[in-house]
Amino acid sequence: MRRINTRELDKEITAQPPKVTSQLLKRIYLYLKPYQLQVGLSILVILFASLLGVLPSMLTGRIIDEGFIGGNFTKLVTLIAASFLVLILTGLVGLLQSYLGSWLSQNIGKDMRNHMYGHLQKLSQGFYSSGKQGEIITRMTSDISGVQSFVTGTLTQTIANLATLTTSMIAMFQMNGALAIVAILIVPLLIFPIKLVGKKRWELTNESQDLNDEANELLNETLSVSGQQLVKLFTKEEAEYARYSSINENLTTVKIKEATVGRWFRMIAQTFVEAGPMFIYLVGGFMLLVNNHQGLTVGDITVLVALMSRMYRPLMQLMDIHIEFIRSLALFTRIFDYLDMPVDIENKPDATLPTTLTGDLSFNAVTFHYNEQSPILKGINFQVNEGETLAIVGPSGAGKSTIFNLIPRLYDVTGGEIKMGGHDIRDLDLHFLRQNIGMVTQETYLFNASIRDNLLYAKSDATEEELIQACKEANIHTFISNLPDGYDTEVGNRGIKLSGGEKQRLSIARVFLKDPKILILDEATSSLDSLSEGLIQEALSSLLKNKTSLVIAHRLSTIMSADKILVLEDGKEVERGTHQQLLQNDGMYKLMYETQFKPYLNEDRTLVSA
Secondary structure, three states, X not given: OOOOOXXXXXXXXXXXXXXXXXXXXXXXXXHHHHHHHHHHHHHHHHHHHHHHHHHHHHHHHHHHHHHHHOOOHHHHHHHHHHHHHHHHHHHHHHHHHHHHHHHHHHHHHHHXXXXXXXXXXXXXXXXXXXXXXXXXHHHHHHHHHHHHHHHHHHHHHHHHHHHHHHHHHHHHHHHOHHHHHHHHOOHHHHHOOHHHHHHHHHHHHHHHHHHHHHHHHHHHHHOOHHHHHHHHHOOOHHHHHHHHHHHHHHHHHHHHHHHHOOHHHHHHHHHHHHHXXXXXXXXXXXXXXXXXXXXXXXHHHHHHHHHHHHHHHHHHHHHHHHHHHHHHHHHHHHHHHHHOOOOOOOOOOOOEOOOOOOOOEXXXXXXXXXXXXXXXXXXXXXXXXXXXXXXXXXXXXXXXHHHHHHOOOOOOOOEEEEEEOOEEOOOEOHHHHHHOEEEEOOOOOOXXXXXXXXXXXXXXXXXXHHHHHHHHHOOOHHHHHOOOOHHHOEOOHHHOOOOHHHHHHHHHHHHHHHOOOEEEEEOOOOXXXXXXXXXHHXXXXXXXXXXXXXXXXXXXXXXXXXXXXXXXXXXXXXEEEOHHHHHHHOOHHHHHHHHXXXXXXXXXXXXXXX
């Protein structure tokens, strides 16, 4: 299996801006497709608003010519009233336009978040062990929020500005073609630098997003319960503050550059925009005063100046929109990059869903590696019959945890096969497979919710009686009953309000509720007090009864009670047998027994007695 390196993908994106390809636009369109009616209505509203925007200028011209110069007060009042009504109608249309844009943005954002979260749930454990949580959260939150801003801002403004530009130019040419051409001559001076500015903005946007990822990762690590505890215990408060302050300083610098890029161009462009009316007045004045141009009035020149300003404004905004469009493409690319990550562990089209399943489990020539140069497991073979317990022992890095992760297909084997109830686990329905496997690990993860909610995570439809029975079996019911809120007690972030032993017993109760065919147990080390360990050992003994069980064993009592013992070293089986058989072999197991297990024999007996 190849580990997925999300940072490499980011570097590939940053190397060059995304190209506007038909494939990219089609993918973006797929998120708009379910809302075609609302998109169409939004475009019609924008076009109508653009047409309304021409009317105030036209009415102003008539007010000057027919009202003031024509000396018709009644006409003046009528035209002013009409202008006022147009303003009210324009405001109402603007409200509708804003609502439609917001509605589309929120629904598209919702769809993208659901799509992204659903896809992330399907990715294998390899993605989460090699990727950074801060990056994942950034793409789920700020990147998708940026896409939403694209819908409400960039996309809507682009359509509105194009409509405004078009209606303004049509109105100008209808009034006076010569003066309209004068106004258009300045346009190339506004358009030329757009591409250069957009490229620089793209580079800064990616740098900004990378720094956001880094900051989120640091916050996630150092502001978690465990992270804060580690920071305080090693007195790293100042060091972590300095690290965050440095990232924050860099992010501030990049954000300032991002905000100011292209300002020099806009200043020059604005100068030409401001000079535009002067050219209209000059040429229009020559036509009106020198050439005595028939049909051209003072009101016409005033309207043309207003329309020219109305034409330049969207051109200036389109420059910024172009930059925002590039930025939005970067965000879409980052999101699609995650959505394109292959789901390497999934159901086969014809996945088997057995009506009954025995608890037999076998490994047949199983190999596994993250990369070919570093194999983790090398041809592992064993058989565990239904109801038997296999204890797995070996030094750190021998491959014990990898075996456990392969059974529920958190990873897939590189070679060989794993069979459960006679079926290759890759042929079984993935949900069915995992429903029949229960895991108890040393590190218990609890959600920031009530004890009841954490227990129901194993079986959402469990009755109150089933909850209580499971907790009694796990030796935790009495403790829960003595709490003021009982089963509705909140456990805090990652179960911080509970002790290690209490969390372990809740984890065991969850597995009792699940009632799986196969139990996988990473036995807790001696980090708990003797009373807690005694309660846990008693609960585990009850849990292991009549279950096919695999145990990474740390206690001699567990090893001695196992039906079989598998000894691993460097990803290979070096010994297999019962406790007595392996002691007679005078091999690695005997060495481990003498150095690791035997000194704790009396302690194990004390726990059993307790």
